[in-house]
Amino acid sequence: MSVRLRVNPILCDGHGLCAELFPERIALDDWGYPIIDHSPIGSKEESHARRAVDACPTLALALIPANAPRPSARAEGGE
Numbered sequence: 001m002s003v004r005l006r007v008n009p010i011l012c013d014g015h016g017l018c019a020e021l022f023p024e025r026i027a028l029d030d031w032g033y034p035i036i037d038h039s040p041i042g043s044k045e046e047s048h049a050r051r052a053v054d055a056c057p058t059l060a061l062a063l064i065p066a067n068a069p070r071p072s073a074r075a076e077g078g079e
């Protein structure tokens with residue numbers, strides 16, 4: 001099953017740790033909040049993504065099925 005990243009902007013404190021661990025898919029805005037690449041993550045990158053998810057201190061970052069509906073780009077912290 002293909003997965004993608006999702007960030008909960010209410011839980012996110014803008015530590016930026018996720019972007020350090022997975023810079024291929026996560027950038028930071030001017031305030032240190034993540035800008036997520038929502039495209040599906042391949043199996044080669046999935047372990048990096050899981051490491052970033054596991055390291056998030058507020059549990060704001062998650063891996064979800066790639067085909068899960070997106071409420072809106074703003075609600076997911078990106079684009």
Ligand code: SF4
Nearest residue numbers: 012013015016018056
């Ligand atoms: S590690 Fe978690 S709390 Fe920190 S910026 Fe990333 S998603 Fe937000």
